[in-house]
Amino acid sequence: MGSSLGLCLGKAPTSSQLFLFFAMGTNIQPGTEMEVIVEETLSVGDCLKIMLEKSGLSGDAWHLRKTDWCYEAGEPLCEENATLQELKICSGDTLLLVEGKLPLPGVLKMPIWWYQPRGPSGHWESQDQPHSSSQGNGWRASGTQGAAGHVPAEGSLSYLGDMEISEDTALVDLKFQARALAPSSELAVPAPALLRAWTVESRRPGRLLRADRQQLKEYKLGRRAAICLEPLQEEERLGPQDVLLRTRMRIPGERAYAPAVDLVWDTARGWTAGSLRQKVADLYSLPVEKIEIAKYFPEKFEWLPISSWNQQMTKRKKKKKQDTLQGAPYYLKDGDTIGVKNLLVDDSEDFSTARDDAGRDEQEQLAHGKAGSREVLCAQSSDVVSSAVTPVRPRGPEASLSIHVGSFR
Incomplete structure (x- = not known):
């Protein structure tokens, strides 16, 4: 009583089939998802072909990605011969059609960034300084606004390019190869010994990669890792402590x-x-x-x-x-x-x-905006429920509850 049912065109999926949503790109707009019903024993490669055909696309420069808990692009489905059932894809899941071929097994494809904590004069770079990026959607780390000295702790990130590299490669070799990505007219990239390597997390340097001779697979970077390189004035040797x-x-x-x-x-x-x-x-x-x-x-x-x-x-x-x-x-x-x-x-x-005051004020405004949106949605939902004429079910008589616990002595 009071439930809402939706009438959908087409046959219902059987017990061995999956009802999936899929969309193109990583920036999903509400209402742009398409639907498909496939067998759960279908391979990832065949599922990709079906989705490409339904989208009117062609070519082999595409791959599928899962969506994570916040509905953003997650891990790619790398094993094209694995079945959807083996990868624990369930009905109602949303997959993303993303352009670009997946790297071969044992090969990492990662974006490389250049991290500049201070400008040439020793001050922090300003947001309005010229910045070039070979990516159309290149971004810059937050916290570079304002005059020098008024920025709490951030530098700037400049995109150098994508790199395909084996997991067996040592970190020092990654630094050496990354030097070829930097335009010589813009960045003077020093020798590998004068470069720090960080993972990029939340658009800022995250985990420091210390040992130059250690292989990349030992860092357990994952397939969505990004690396940024920071120039040094002199070589450093950091101990484990x-x-x-x-x-x-x-x-x-x-x-x-x-x-x-x-x-x-x-x-x-x-x-x-x-x-x-x-x-x-x-x-x-x-x-x-x-x-x-x-x-x-x-x-x-x-x-x-x-x-x-x-x-x-x-x-x-x-x-x-x-x-x-x-x-x-x-x-x-x-x-x-x-x-x-x-x-x-x-x-x-x-x-x-x-800047901290301004940042906290902005966060409060965003929080109030989200709270206001939730209140509007709740009000609309309550209006819909109140407009529906549903009889009130009488409550049944209360009954006593008895719990019997066995003896385990």
Whole structure:
């Protein structure tokens, strides 16, 4: 009673068939999906042919991708001979027809980006500086707006090109081959030893790839990985216990920061706040009790002060707990930005910048907009339900519930 049914043209799928949606490209517009009914024992290659024929497309430069939980392009279906059933494709799933041939097994096809944390003058590059990209949809990392010194922690990303490379290739060989992608007129790419390699996550450098002699397959990059290369002034050798951080000294009275300085922190003695504070104090030649430090969370536009220790209340007693920055709430890792405040000249409690205020305001506006949209949809849904004349079913009499538990002795 009260259910809604839809009348669809065509025969219903049998128990051995799948009802699938599919769309072209990775930017799905609502209402543009097409439908197809196929056998669950059909191979990925044959399913691709059926979808191409129904779309009016031809050629072999296409492949299928799943959609992830947020309805965006996910992992490609690489095994063309595998059946839909083996790959756990279910009725109602949406597949994407994406242009481009899949690389051969054991070969990675990844975009290569150029990461420039500072401009030639040592300042952060501005968003309105010229930027060229060989991709039509090239993007630039967020956080490069405004004048130099007012940007919290970001640099710029420039697209160099796609590279097909074997999983057995060492990281140093990837750096060497990537040099050929950079236009000589735009970028002076140094030797492989003067390049850092990062994965690209959320449009910014993510995981630092350390060992040059390690094979790419040992990093477990996945088929959607992207790599960005960062130039260095001198060769560096990071140990397994070293963490690379970006430290930025706050400019008193300006709500701004000086250009970033790289800090290599040896965590062999532990991921403690006291150890990090001492390392930062040594870097800037300041007394450790005269500095305050905070980690920057760019996705939230927030700074979290790092104290020397925290207290944990227990039922029995109050005790000091050895802090670790590797876990909650800091989750410190390579590439994180650490703001530094010199208490000798700056006694304010605020670490944020004007750009942080603008970013948080924008996030609040987006959240209010989504909430308003949900309220409108709920109101429309309630109007539809109230307009339908559905008899109210009388409630049945309440009955007692008995649970019998067997003896397992």
